[in-house]
Amino acid sequence: MREFTTHEYDVLVIGAGGAGLRAAIEAAGSGVTCGLICKSLLGKAHTVMAEGGMAAALGNVDDRDSWSTHFADTMRGGQYLNNWRMAEIHAKEAPARVNELEAWGAVMDRTKEGKILQRNFGGHKYPRLAHVGDRTGLEMIRTLQDHGIHQGIKVHMEVTVIELLMEGGRVVGAFAYEREHGRFIVFKAKAIVMATGGIGRAFKITSNSWEYTGDGHSLAYEAGADLIDMEFIQFHPTGMVWPPSVRGILVTEGVRGEGGILTNSEGRRFMFDDIPDVYKSSTSDNEEEGWRYVTGDKSARRPPELLTRDHVARCIVREVKEGRGSPHGGVFLDIAWIKEHIPNAEEHIKKKLPSMYHQFKELAGLDITKEPMEIGPTTHYVMGGIRVDSESQMSTVPGLFAAGECAAGLHGANRLGGNSLSDLVVFGKRAGEHATKYAKENSAGQINNDQVQKVAAWAEAPFDRGDKAENPFTIQSDLQVMMQDKVGIVREEKELNEALQGLEGFKARAEHASADVNRDYNPGWHTALDLKNLLTVSEATARSALARNESRGAHTRIDHPDKSEEEAKGNNVVRKGADGSMQIERVAIPPIREDLAQIIEENK
Amino acid sequence: MPQVTFKVWRGNKDGGQFKDYQTDITEGMVVLDAVHQIQAESAPDMACRWNCKAGKCGSCSAEVNGMPKLMCMTRMEDLPTDKPVTIEPMQAFPLIRDLVCDVSWNYEVKKKIKKFKPRKPDAQDGTWRMQQDDVDRVQEFRKCIECFLCQNVCHVLRDHHKHEEFAGPRHYVYTAALEMHPLDTEDRLLDLKDDNGIGYCNITKCCTKVCPEHITITDNAIIPLKERVVDEYYDPIKKLFRMFKPKK
Numbered sequence: 001m002r003e004f005t006t007h008e009y010d011v012l013v014i015g016a017g018g019a020g021l022r023a024a025i026e027a028a029g030s031g032v033t034c035g036l037i038c039k040s041l042l043g044k045a046h047t048v049m050a051e052g053g054m055a056a057a058l059g060n061v062d063d064r065d066s067w068s069t070h071f072a073d074t075m076r077g078g079q080y081l082n083n084w085r086m087a088e089i090h091a092k093e094a095p096a097r098v099n100e101l102e103a104w105g106a107v108m109d110r111t112k113e114g115k116i117l118q119r120n121f122g123g124h125k126y127p128r129l130a131h132v133g134d135r136t137g138l139e140m141i142r143t144l145q146d147h148g149i150h151q152g153i154k155v156h157m158e159v160t161v162i163e164l165l166m167e168g169g170r171v172v173g174a175f176a177y178e179r180e181h182g183r184f185i186v187f188k189a190k191a192i193v194m195a196t197g198g199i200g201r202a203f204k205i206t207s208n209s210w211e212y213t214g215d216g217h218s219l220a221y222e223a224g225a226d227l228i229d230m231e232f233i234q235f236h237p238t239g240m241v242w243p244p245s246v247r248g249i250l251v252t253e254g255v256r257g258e259g260g261i262l263t264n265s266e267g268r269r270f271m272f273d274d275i276p277d278v279y280k281s282s283t284s285d286n287e288e289e290g291w292r293y294v295t296g297d298k299s300a301r302r303p304p305e306l307l308t309r310d311h312v313a314r315c316i317v318r319e320v321k322e323g324r325g326s327p328h329g330g331v332f333l334d335i336a337w338i339k340e341h342i343p344n345a346e347e348h349i350k351k352k353l354p355s356m357y358h359q360f361k362e363l364a365g366l367d368i369t370k371e372p373m374e375i376g377p378t379t380h381y382v383m384g385g386i387r388v389d390s391e392s393q394m395s396t397v398p399g400l401f402a403a404g405e406c407a408a409g410l411h412g413a414n415r416l417g418g419n420s421l422s423d424l425v426v427f428g429k430r431a432g433e434h435a436t437k438y439a440k441e442n443s444a445g446q447i448n449n450d451q452v453q454k455v456a457a458w459a460e461a462p463f464d465r466g467d468k469a470e471n472p473f474t475i476q477s478d479l480q481v482m483m484q485d486k487v488g489i490v491r492e493e494k495e496l497n498e499a500l501q502g503l504e505g506f507k508a509r510a511e512h513a514s515a516d517v518n519r520d521y522n523p524g525w526h527t528a529l530d531l532k533n534l535l536t537v538s539e540a541t542a543r544s545a546l547a548r549n550e551s552r553g554a555h556t557r558i559d560h561p562d563k564s565e566e567e568a569k570g571n572n573v574v575r576k577g578a579d580g581s582m583q584i585e586r587v588a589i590p591p592i593r594e595d596l597a598q599i600i601e602e603n604k
Numbered sequence: 605m606p607q608v609t610f611k612v613w614r615g616n617k618d619g620g621q622f623k624d625y626q627t628d629i630t631e632g633m634v635v636l637d638a639v640h641q642i643q644a645e646s647a648p649d650m651a652c653r654w655n656c657k658a659g660k661c662g663s664c665s666a667e668v669n670g671m672p673k674l675m676c677m678t679r680m681e682d683l684p685t686d687k688p689v690t691i692e693p694m695q696a697f698p699l700i701r702d703l704v705c706d707v708s709w710n711y712e713v714k715k716k717i718k719k720f721k722p723r724k725p726d727a728q729d730g731t732w733r734m735q736q737d738d739v740d741r742v743q744e745f746r747k748c749i750e751c752f753l754c755q756n757v758c759h760v761l762r763d764h765h766k767h768e769e770f771a772g773p774r775h776y777v778y779t780a781a782l783e784m785h786p787l788d789t790e791d792r793l794l795d796l797k798d799d800n801g802i803g804y805c806n807i808t809k810c811c812t813k814v815c816p817e818h819i820t821i822t823d824n825a826i827i828p829l830k831e832r833v834v835d836e837y838y839d840p841i842k843k844l845f846r847m848f849k850p851k852k
Contacts, residue, residue: 040653042711043750044661099731105720105785107739107746114733132743138660139746146778149711150719157708180700209655243632249658354747359658362677364632473644517649520616521701524648 017045018424019404020195026432050137051252053129054421072603078412172445182519214537239378330376413553469514662751
C-alpha cells in the first residue's frame with residue numbers, strides 16, 4: 001500500500017492562471033469549500049505572459065463598438081467553426097468582467113476622460129483591448145491573486161495532478177503529488193474545474209513554459225471526456241528568432257497595434273501583397289491610411305499587419321521560404337520607423353511597450369527604438385481542448401468542468417489576440433458558478449482505492465526502469481522536434497501519418513523514461529510523468545489535423561490548400577475508445593440562431 | 605563559444621556543497637539555459653524553478669557569481685567564463701533543494717496586508733474615473749513580478765532574520781501600490797509601523813539595485829510610506845492633539 005494524504009473540497013480547481021483563479025473566487029464566494037491547485041507557485045502561471053490586452057466591447061475609445069461587433073469579429077476570426085453560443089456569451093459578458101477587475105484593484109491605462117483605455121489588435125474592428133502597457137496578463141493574474149487570497153480559497157502550491165479519480169462515469173477526485181518531497185495526495189471533490197492551460201511544450205519552438213504539457217486535456221481525455229478542435233494550434237506570427245536560446249519567446253501583437261510594420265529583406269511591407277477577400281473592405285491598401293488607423297483616425301482602415309494571426313504567420317513563412325527572410329530565418333518587425341511620424345518616438349515606444357524594450361535590450365542586445373526586430377512564428381496557443389457545454393462549461397464527464405485555454409469552443413479555427421484574457425475571466429467565472437451548483441446538488445462520491453494504488457505505482461515506476469532506462473529530457477526534446485517538423489505550421493497527409501507512426505515509438509520510449517536519486521523536487525521524475533500528457537495531446541493534434549482535409553484558420557494543409565464548405569460543417573472530436581485507442585469523430589455544428597446569423601451578415 | 609564550468613549548489617536543508625558541471629555555451633545563452641542543459645545532460649534531478657524564461661514571472665531567482673539575478677535574464681556573454689560560474693539559491697529563505705527555496709513566508713506576509721478597498725463608483729454604471737497621471741506611480745509598483753530578489757538582499761531579512769517583524773521591500777511596494785491607489789480608502793499605516801516593521805529599513809537601497817523590473821523601491825515606495833507613518837504617529841503636534849482626543 002502506498003501512502004497518501006487526503007484533502008476534501010466541494011469544488012476543486014486545477015490550475016491557477018486567470019481562469020482557475022476566477023473560478024475559485026466564484027466558488028469560494030458562493031458558500032462552498034474550494035481548493036486551488038497550482039503546478040507552480042501562485043501568481044506564476046502562464047497568464048503572466050499575456051501582453052497585449054483583454055478584449056471587451058467597452059466602447060471607451062470608439063463608441064461604435066458593441067457586443068455584436070465583438071461577436072462578429074470573433075466568429076470571422078474563428079472561421080465560423082466557433083461555438084456561436086460561447087462567442088455570444090463571451091462578447092456580452094467581457095465588459096463586466098473587465099470592470100470587475102478594476103473593482104478588485106487592477107490599474108489599467110486610461111483615456112483622457114479617465115476611463116479604461118483600449119488599443120487596436122488584429123481582427124478587432126474597433127480599438128477594444130483594455131491593457132496595461134504590454135504586461136496586461138501580469139496585471140490580471142496579480143489582481144485575481146491579491147483578491148483571491150482573501151476569499152477563503154485553500155491554495156496548494158507546486159502540486160501536480162496525475163490522474164482524475166472516477167466513480168462510475170463521474171469524476172470524484174484527483175490524484176496528485178507535491179513537488180517538495182514528492183508525496184502523494186488524494187483530493188476528494190464533488191466537482192472539479194480544469195483550468196490547466198495549453199499544450200505548447202509539444203513543439204520545439206514555443207512561447208510556452210514548462211507547465212504547458214496539456215495536463216488538463218490529457219487528464220480529461222483519460223477520464224472519458226471529449227476533446228474538440230485539436231487540429232487548431234495558433235502559431236503566433238511574432239516570436240523572437242535570435243539569439244537561438246531565446247527563439248520562440250513572444251513579441252506582443254501590441255507592437256503592430258502601436259504602428260509596428262513587417263518588412264522583408266528587400267525592405268518591402270509584404271503584408272500588402274496578400275489580403276484575404278473577407279478582410280479586403282476593412283484593410284488599408286496604402287501605408288498612409290494604415291498609419292492614420294493606428295493613430296486613431298476612425299475613417300481609416302486597419303493596416304494589413306493587423307490581419308489575423310494565422311494569416312500573418314503564413315505570410316511570414318512564405319517570405320522566408322521564398323528567400324526574402326532576415327539573416328536568422330525570420331522577417332523584420334519595425335516599430336522604430338514611427339519616428340518619421342512622431343517627434344518623441346523613442347519615449348513613446350518605451351512607455352507603450354516597456355517589456356518589449358527590455359526583452360530585446362537584455363536578451364538580444366537590440367534597441368527597438370532604433371532598429372527593427374527579427375521575428376518568426378512560434379507555437380502560442382491551442383484553440384482546441386475539452387469540449388464543454390456552452391452554458392455551464394461542464395465537459396462530457398459529469399462533475400468535470402473546464403475553462404480557459406484547456407477548454408474549447410470560443411475561438412474556433414483561430415483565436416483573435418485579446419480574446420484569451422477575456423475568455424479566462426468570462427468562462428472562469430461561469431465554470432466556478434456551475435461547478436458550485438453541481439457540488440451543491442450532488443453528494444461526495446467514493447474514491448476507488450484500487451485506482452489510487454494503481455496510479456501511485458505507475459507514478460513511482462520511473463525510479464525502477466532497470467536496463468532500458470532512458471533520459472526523459474531526451475525523449476521530450478526528440479518529441480518536440482518531430483511535432484515541429486511534421487505537425488507544425490504547414491501540414492500534409494504523408495507527414496501526419498509519419499507523425500502518428502512516430503508517436504507509437506515515443507509511447508514505447510516513454511515507458512522507459514527514468515528518474516534517479518529521490519522524489520524531492522526532482523525535475524527528471526516530473527518530466528518522465530509529463531510525457532504521457534504530451535503524447536496524448538500530440539496524438540490528438542495529429543489525428544485531428546489528418547482528419548481535416550482543408551486549410552482553415554490555424555490549420556494549413558499543403559495537400560488541401562483551400563477552404564472546403566463540406567469540411568466546415570463540423571468539428572473534429574477525439575475521445576478514448578473502449579479498447580483504449582484514440583477515436584475521432586466529425587460532429588456537425590448546430591445551426592446558428594437566426595438573430596446571431598443576422599449580426600454576422602450585417603458585419604460582413 | 606567554449607565549454608564553461610559551473611559550480612552549482614547541490615543540497616537540501618541539512619547541508620550540501622558546490623558541484624562542478626561542464627557544458628557548452630552558444631551565442632545568446634542565458635544562465636537558465638545552461639542550468640537546463642546541465643539538467644538534460646548530466647543531472648536530471650537538479651532542482652530549479654522557472655516558468656516564462658522571459659523575465660515576466662519571477663520564478664528563477666538565484667545568486668549568480670554572488671549577485672542576485674533572474675537566471676533567465678542573465679546572459680552568459682556578460683559573465684567572465686575563464687573561471688567557473690557559481691550558481692546558488694537565494695540565501696534569505698530556507699532551502700528546499702539545490703536552487704529551489706521555500707518562499708512561502710512571502711505569501712503569508714502578503715495575506716496579512718489589508719486588501720484593496722475602493723471608494724464608491726464614480727459613474728452610474730459602476731465604473732470609476734482615474735487620470736493616467738494619477739495612476740503612473742501605482743503602475744510602477746504593479747510591475748513587480750514577485751521574484752523576491754529584493755527580499756533576498758535586504759539585510760534585515762538576510763542577516764538579521766527579522767521575518768517575524770518585518771515585511772520586506774516587496775511588501776512595502778505592495779502596500780505603496782494600495783495606499784497610493786487613487787480609489788483606495790483603507791488605512792494601513794498603523795500596520796506598517798507595528799506589525800510590518802517599516803522602521804527597520806534604513807534605506808540602504810540594496811533592494812532597488814537588484815530589482816529586475818527597475819522599480820525605484822526605496823525612493824518611490826518605502827520613503828513615502830515612512831513619511832506617512834512619521835506624519836501620522838510621530839508628528840509632535842498631532843501627538844498632542846491625540847492626547848486630548850476623547851477615546852473611542
